[in-house]
Amino acid sequence: MPESTFLDSTELVLNMGPQHPSTHGVLRVILKLDGEKVLGTDCVIGYLHRGVEKIAENRTWAQFNPYTDRMDYVAAISNGLGYCLAVEKLLNVEIPARAQAVRVVLTELNRLASHLLWLGTHALDIGAITPVFYCLREREEALKIFENYCGARLTTHAFRIGGLQYETYDGFEREVRAFCKMFLPKLDEYEDLLTNNRIWIGRLQNVGVLSADECKEYGVTGPMLRAAGVKWDLRKAQPYSGYEKYDFEIPTRQNGDTYDRYIVRMQEMRQATRIIEQAVESLPEGPIIRGIGLLRGERRRPAALPGPGAPALFRELAGIGPHGERRADSGRGGGDRNTGYCARRG
Amino acid sequence: MTGERLEEIHLFGKSVTMGKLLRKIFLVDLFTGLKVTFRSQNPKYIYTEQYPAERPKVGERYRGAPRLNINPDNGETLCIACNLCALACPESLIVVGSERNEQTKRKELTTFTYDTSRCMFCGLCEDACPVDALELTQDFELATYTREGQIWDRQTLEEGPKPTPYKC
Structure with a gap:
C-alpha cells in the first residue's frame, strides 16, 4: 500500500467492516480506493468463528441438530437437511418416502426465502429500494408456512435424523400450491424492475468476475459456479432426498460476473418453484420418521449438570454446587422466587 | 429531407x-x-403489524415459553420426574429434582429448573417428554429486567411468569 493521505493523493485506504452495517460483522475488507473506484481489496476473515465443531464434539447426534440452523440463519432448513443426510448416510438408513418429499418441499421453499432476502438486500445495496419491500412481502408467505409447519420462522429445527418430527398441518399442500401460484407472477415483476434496468446492468455487468477455473480453484460451488458456465448441481449429479424424481433444469450462464449470478439465481427460483409444485402434487402417504434408537457406540449417559459457567441463581435453584456437583439439600422448592423484575405485559 | x-x-x-x-x-x-x-x-x-397494540397470531406449533402442565382434575403435576427432558436438552439447562415417596414407592417431582436465557427453543425436551408434561407454549414475550429473571423454577413453569411492576 502506498503511504499517502487522502488530502494529497487520490488513493485512499479504507476499512470496510467488520462493523459495517451491511456486512453484519462478518468480514473486514481493506479497500484501496480512487474516488469511487476500487483499486484493490484485502479480505480479513474469521470474524464469524463460533466453534460449532467444538460444540458438536460435546453433543449427541440429535442434540447437535438445532445448532445447524444457526450456521446460516436464512437457510436453516437447508442446513438441517445437510446435517440429517450426513448422519443418515453414516447410519446407512433410508428414510420414508413421505419424509423425503416433505423435506424437498420445505428445502426448496427455504431456497426461495433465502434468495428473496438476497435479491431484496442486493437491490437495496445497489440503490433500488423498491424490490426489498416486494421480496420481503413474498418471503413472509414462505415463513408463515414454516411457522405453521414446525413452529419457528428462522431457526426451524424442522428435520430430525431419520425423517421428520412433525406431520404436515391441515392445508399445508393448499398453502404451498397457493404460494407457488402467487409467486411466479411476482418473479416476473422483479425481473421487470431489475433485469433490463440500465443502472442495474451498469453496476453488475463485468463486476466481480470469477471464471470457471478460479471457481474450481477456490472450491466455489452453487450459483457462482453455475454463473461461470459449469453445469454442476448436486441435486442432479448426486441426487439425494428423491431429487432424481423431479423434472428441473440447471440454469447456467457464461461470464461469471455479478449480473450472471443474478440471472442464475432468478432462474433458480423458477426451477425451485417447479420442484415444489411437482413434489407437493405427489406427496406420498406413509410414515414420516424411521426410528433409529440409540446409535452404536452412543451410550445413554446422565445429563450433564451445568458447570461453573452457569448463572449463580440457576445453580442455586437447581441445587448444584459451584463445580457442577449435585448438592444434598436439593434446591429450593417452589414459592420463593421473583428475583427478576419481569417486564412482561406490565 | x-x-x-x-x-x-x-x-x-x-x-x-x-x-x-x-x-x-x-x-x-x-x-x-x-x-x-x-x-x-x-x-x-399491508404486512406491518402494529406490535404492542396488535399482537401477532403465532403458529399453533410455535415453540415459546416453557410450561409444566398440571393435571386439571386433581391439581397435581403431570411430570413423572423421568429426567428425559434434561437428557435431551443440548444446553443442559433443565435440572429435575425428585425424591422417592416412601408410601407409594414412586419417584415424585420436587424441583424443576429451566433456564430460558440459554434456551434456543429447539423443542427437543418437549419431544422427549413421555407424558406431555413439559410443553413449549405460544407465549413469546420473555423479556425480563434481570438475567436471573430468566431462570424459571417449578412454580413459574407451572403458573406462568407473573409480571412484576418495575421498581427503581
Whole structure:
C-alpha cells in the first residue's frame, strides 16, 4: 500500500467492516480506493468463528441438530437437511418416502426465502429500494408456512435424523400450491424492475468476475459456479432426498460476473418453484420418521449438570454446587422466587 | 429531407425526436414506474403489524415459553420426574429434582429448573417428554429486567411468569 493521505493523493485506504452495517460483522475488507473506484481489496476473515465443531464434539447426534440452523440463519432448513443426510448416510438408513418429499418441499421453499432476502438486500445495496419491500412481502408467505409447519420462522429445527418430527398441518399442500401460484407472477415483476434496468446492468455487468477455473480453484460451488458456465448441481449429479424424481433444469450462464449470478439465481427460483409444485402434487402417504434408537457406540449417559459457567441463581435453584456437583439439600422448592423484575405485559 | 428528420428538434445542443420530448415533458416513464408502486397500495397488502397494540397470531406449533402442565382434575403435576427432558436438552439447562415417596414407592417431582436465557427453543425436551408434561407454549414475550429473571423454577413453569411492576 502506498503511504499517502487522502488530502494529497487520490488513493485512499479504507476499512470496510467488520462493523459495517451491511456486512453484519462478518468480514473486514481493506479497500484501496480512487474516488469511487476500487483499486484493490484485502479480505480479513474469521470474524464469524463460533466453534460449532467444538460444540458438536460435546453433543449427541440429535442434540447437535438445532445448532445447524444457526450456521446460516436464512437457510436453516437447508442446513438441517445437510446435517440429517450426513448422519443418515453414516447410519446407512433410508428414510420414508413421505419424509423425503416433505423435506424437498420445505428445502426448496427455504431456497426461495433465502434468495428473496438476497435479491431484496442486493437491490437495496445497489440503490433500488423498491424490490426489498416486494421480496420481503413474498418471503413472509414462505415463513408463515414454516411457522405453521414446525413452529419457528428462522431457526426451524424442522428435520430430525431419520425423517421428520412433525406431520404436515391441515392445508399445508393448499398453502404451498397457493404460494407457488402467487409467486411466479411476482418473479416476473422483479425481473421487470431489475433485469433490463440500465443502472442495474451498469453496476453488475463485468463486476466481480470469477471464471470457471478460479471457481474450481477456490472450491466455489452453487450459483457462482453455475454463473461461470459449469453445469454442476448436486441435486442432479448426486441426487439425494428423491431429487432424481423431479423434472428441473440447471440454469447456467457464461461470464461469471455479478449480473450472471443474478440471472442464475432468478432462474433458480423458477426451477425451485417447479420442484415444489411437482413434489407437493405427489406427496406420498406413509410414515414420516424411521426410528433409529440409540446409535452404536452412543451410550445413554446422565445429563450433564451445568458447570461453573452457569448463572449463580440457576445453580442455586437447581441445587448444584459451584463445580457442577449435585448438592444434598436439593434446591429450593417452589414459592420463593421473583428475583427478576419481569417486564412482561406490565 | 425525410419525415423522420422533420420531427427532430434541437434542444440544448442535442437533437431529440418529438415523441421523446413529449415523454420527458409529461413524465411518462415516471408514471409507468409509479403504476407498479400504486398497484401495491391496496390496504389489504399491508404486512406491518402494529406490535404492542396488535399482537401477532403465532403458529399453533410455535415453540415459546416453557410450561409444566398440571393435571386439571386433581391439581397435581403431570411430570413423572423421568429426567428425559434434561437428557435431551443440548444446553443442559433443565435440572429435575425428585425424591422417592416412601408410601407409594414412586419417584415424585420436587424441583424443576429451566433456564430460558440459554434456551434456543429447539423443542427437543418437549419431544422427549413421555407424558406431555413439559410443553413449549405460544407465549413469546420473555423479556425480563434481570438475567436471573430468566431462570424459571417449578412454580413459574407451572403458573406462568407473573409480571412484576418495575421498581427503581
